Amino acid sequence: MVYVWTGLTQAIGLKYYGVPGIDVPPNTGFQYKEPPPEKSFMRPDEYDPLIENPTGYLFNIWLPRVSAEVSPIGEPTSYRNNLSFLKGGMAMMKYFTAFGTQNALLRSESGTVSAISGILKAPFDILADKLRGYIGLTMDLFERPDKVLAACEALMPHLTHIALSGADPDKNVPVGFWMHRGCVPFISHEHFNKFYWPTLKPIIQQIWAHGHQVLFYAEGDWNAHLRSFAELPDQAIVYHVDKADIFEAHRTIGNKFCISGGIPNVLLGFGTPDEVRDYCRKVIDGVAKDGGYIMDASAIIQNDAKVENIQAMTDFTREYGVY
């Protein structure tokens, strides 16, 4: 698994980042650590400064809280503070400029093309993930709902800008959109319809207006919201299924969007090659008969996946998944 690089997170001293080999076991993927609600990175009375100037809020208030190196505004600066910006900036350049080389190696050494370019997260998920925390945000939905909505709206143009700035200029691969805790049962249908979807849908529409698809990486189970996603223009997204019923997803939105994923990670880790082949056959028969399906694991493949199972998934699809 290649996913995020701790060179940058350690240069900045990100407190929420669980580094393999330090905070979590060395052979597992990194983990995000969420502070308790009373220590959230954004306080409940800080919606106004976030809404007024999101970029300024992130630099001046959020970054000093999430970083062990950055000094808060008004406090003395330090060697470690100054160094974190230099190292962090250089590390980020190193990280992003490596993508071209790595993509070329993937293509030449394993015949694998890159799947996404650029990044998007929903305004609601950003508030839950890195600012108020999930528990804090769910309280805010009842205690200060207008502020939550205004904050989501304030984030929209920035998240759109970042998504477009990283999108594939050749428009061969979609923008990656990581979906976290904005679905039922994390929040209610009412909250989804009031906060999550109205502040996400226009972003997707704008990205599509620029000619870029978005990969909905629907982590967990988002089938409760398929009819909302069906409001988007045909072909505007690729819909990736994790733990949800992929056949239901196909029945509901398969006529509009390409579907991907749906092969359980637990099967790839602990099943046999024959079981993997059987499952792949079931998915191909049920979802891919008319095209519009990309074979993939349900979630990002971890180190526990057996090589022979990945080989079985790949070989079977190349053999059986033809038209």
Next chain:
Amino acid sequence: MVKKQKPKSKPGACIPWEQKLKEIPEISGDESILQNVWEDIDALGYMYIWQCLLSF
């Protein structure tokens, strides 16, 4: 009902050129060149903080 506030920061910029321009006493050359150079590098600062939020 909360009154909607007009956002201060525009996407892609930390310190907009219009703000920086006020700090420069006089421009003798082509302002558009100076603006392009300023905005090009300022955008990296913008990318830094938003990518920290989104990608890391």
